[in-house]
Amino acid sequence: MTDLDSTPLQLVLALFIFIAGLVFAVSVRGYFRAPFSRSVSLYLWHSFFCVIYLAYVLNYGGDASGYFRMSLHPDIDFAFGTYGVRFVVSFLSQGMGLSFLGCSLVFQLFGFIGLLAFDGALREVTWDKSRNIRLLATLIVFLPSVSFWSSGLGKDALSFCAMGLSLWAALSLKRRWWLLVLAVLLMLLVRPHMAGMLGLGLAGSFVFQRGIPLPQRVVLGGIALAAAVFLVPLGLNYAGVGEDAGADDVMQYIEGRQGHNLKGGGAVDISSMSPPVQMFTYLFRPTLIEARNLFSLAAALDNTILLFLFIAGGWAILKKPLPPHLLAHNRMFLWIYSLCAWLILAMTTANLGIALRQKWMFAPMLIFLLISVVGRSRYPAESDTPAVDGGAR
Template identity: 30%
Template sequence: MFPWIIFIYHTFFSLLYWRYSLSHSADAARYFSAVNKVTPFKIGTGFIEWLVNRLYAIFSGSYLDYFFLFTLPGFIGLCLLYRIIIDTIPFELPRRVQLAAILFVMLPGMNFWTSAIGKDSTIFLGIMLFIWGMVMPFRRVPALMAGMLVVFLIRPHMAAIMGLSLISALLWSKRVSWALRIIGLSAITLLIVVMLPTITNYIGISSTNPSDVVDYIESRQGQNMEGGSSVNISQYPLYLQVFTYLYRPLFIDANSALALVVSLENLLWLYGSLLLLTAAFRNVVKNHYNSLFIYFNIFYVMFGTIVLATTTPNLGIAIRQKTMLLPSLGLLILMTYAVRLREKMSIQSNNTSI
């Protein structure tokens, strides 16, 4: 029954987003306006406009109809996320972990931003396909390729981060044979090299020289500063940029009812992230049967957060875009919580038997 509950719940957020977009500025309206334009195939925003235009040529529909249509990728992604939770916690889920998993999948931010016409719902499906493929990476190569392709078509720099994370995971994981490591490393490295010209062109870097990259980051820190949700991060040290990106607004920044809801959710993420500083997390990294999966998610969160945190001064944009990273972060938190709970239950059982 849970997929049906997710579907109804996610559709509610799609209606909420649709209603919000009627009276506020929203990218969804701009994407839907592509139905009346000639839209060539392009990477990034142009891909979503091209997709909407092609879909409308096949079957027309209203603005609300296309909200419902773009709800489906987000819904499928959430179902994959819950399936991954079940498959990667290698023992029967205690009731408290089940409730935590349900809360994770049904977080308002995870559902709201993936329920509208635009990049976020579609790229969320691509990322979840890739992470689902990482559960059994050598058996689910089509899922990995499909997920990477979807992410590349929408935000190619995120595809590069996924590829770099996979390379790092292959190098760190000790449970993957050298033959498979060499094959995987060769394939992913070749893929990144092929994608690199498109990525640099998309994000506006003239070359991959360190000086050009630094100039790009500094220029990004000064962009999107309009509006009340902007924060000047150019003077922040890296750890504050990361904290700002992942956990703000946090009540003292909240200037609206929506910001208060986001602050409450960020508080949950902050509490969950503190679990990653415990011995239980080290046990997950050391003892999990699928070390490649664990290391991929660790590197993906780490690389993705550093790149996005140093280039996103607008909290409104950060709130929306970090849905690309929260599934991996949440999976690591849930695994740690499950291991910690199991250890406590084991200690209590031993004390009782004594």
Template identity: 30%
Template sequence: MLGALVLMLALFVINQMMYSTFSKKHKFFSKKLMNTLFLYHLFFFIVYYTYALFNNSDSRLYYSRPQYGAWGEYFGTSTTFIDFMSWPFINVLGFNYEMMMVLYAWFGYIGFLYAYLFFRENIPIKLKVFKLDFLILVLFLPNMHFWTASLGKGAPIFMGLMMFAYAIKEPKSRWFTLILASVLIYYIRPHVFLFVAAGTVLGYMTGKEKIAFWKKMLIYIGMIGSLIMVQDTILGMAGLDESENLVQGFEDFSEDRGGELAKSGSGVDMVDYPLPVKLFTFWFRPLFFDAPGMLGLIVSVENLIYLLLFIRILKKDFLKFLKKSPVTVKMSLTVFFLASLAMSFVMSNLGIIMRQKSMVMYFLFFVIYYYLAQKKYDRIVMLKKRKNKILKSRELGVS
């Protein structure tokens, strides 16, 4: 455990250097908040590590597998790529299990760091919900930290998604972050890269901003070209690479996958659910009535928060807002909805649902936050106009 403590201190120092860089780029950046968030995330590393000591955890397999082959043998997509990432740390630097857990927990924290940058850079207006600062609330949601604080896919895929969301705003100056994020997303979860690419293209096609033609072309060529290059891998993940009917093939895959996952103790038979119920299940369950164990009860509280936040966009003016919304909002909503749609067809296990949705919920939070902030901004502008009108009428009356 001594090695893990030393690594924590080393990563804390690295964090301070990153904070200094971001503080120069963004005036809003708060080192105090990010240090607090880092300590909070480390607490969930301890919680998950304790949980793994007494329960079956995939993190043990992720640590043992890279020790039995050469580095090049592990290069590939999905689980294999996590082994590829871990190999030099385990076999060259000599990281033990605890140190690898700390390293991947730090990857998860970097995801929260970029989520903070993504939200604050695009939404400068502060907003309160449930008498709490909106951004603080979503940054400190426990379930998000629990599933991104261990050795496995959860931490690096979340890091990749949030890095991508931050970098896509300025692809020219943030090209390295954008490419690194794209590589991580594709090699860890190829199908999620499909959703991200589709969301990005749609966002740039329909966003309200006047974007330079070269920038649009760069995004279109980059995203569409990437999809063409990796289409076989993406289809192969679902066994559709040789299918003559992709729709029927996906339906068969969904039924088979859903049936397998439903066999576990926390399974729910979602195969015959209508689409709205499938989406509701993926987004907001477990709730208190179907929570699997103590962890499920804790997650139910968080799911209730998700539901209450989601209700806030079920307004008549939301579609009008969406039509005029910027690239980041349309991209976020597309990624969230496409990922939810695909995963709701294949996920039939509440435990896996709790883990998987942590990848994409921040895209929903961003849309909700932007919508509520826009409404607040519109109210402020309207009140200022009324105030100026009253002042002008008074001035005319005096004169």
């Protein structure tokens, strides 16, 4: 019996966690305006990929097994990033006696929350669209890569949860500001540099977002800017740049990162690429003609769907004004964060395997922004008010 196996008692605990997660999924569905069947199907779908991810790690290895094994060591110190994940896992493994399976099910619950929030956001902006648009939104939510990377034990589940909660909060920031604070803290735990980008995006949105009175713009923008000033140095320290780094230091860091992770089948030389090509490579490769195995083929199919959406959404943005009912969303925050994250990650990631999972820290926001402007409302006279359950009227 290895340290990744489960005792009979731990199997019972894992089953209890799974059932408790299902009850939780039903309990919170109302907050995200999800029908009962939708919430349950998403939970079961996500749990299924948690098992697949677990089997993959047990057979081929991965960060998840390393996190769990390190969590079994005594005297785990807390720090942001990798050590933050180890600290959380140590509470589950040592404090609660959970096995690798049980810990994985807890982390997949975080990923499920992000998925449910992402789904709720897409349903809110597609309920009045054509059946094909709504099917496209559903297809995106059920993409295997979304659930695979967000269902395992590690940073990705927590960061995806933070992204989903940030997206849902941005749809009604006045009422859900506390949710955004929670999302930033969760992102800070695992990826401080991304938390800094969330803070910068929020501060920038109060400067550029229309319709905000000047007093509120000054107060809220000042608070967000103060948070960003606190978060950005943490992110720079976490990345290894240093909180007092200048522009030259940052450029040296980026150039150094372009040479990292060049081993393995997913490696790609990005140092000679222009930023637009780097961004395309990061988000849309591998393409169908680059697929070499089943895994890369699945990723290429996902990327093809995303590329289609980006073309259709970009064309819609250029051709028609933003529908009035979308003005209530803090879209500026979503644009600033997602574009900054896309650019920086694309310039510092030289391995498509890493990009396949890390892009889901911002890609859902871009998907939301683009799919919200694709197609026409079937109910022009009622399009200012979304359906209560997020479904079609």
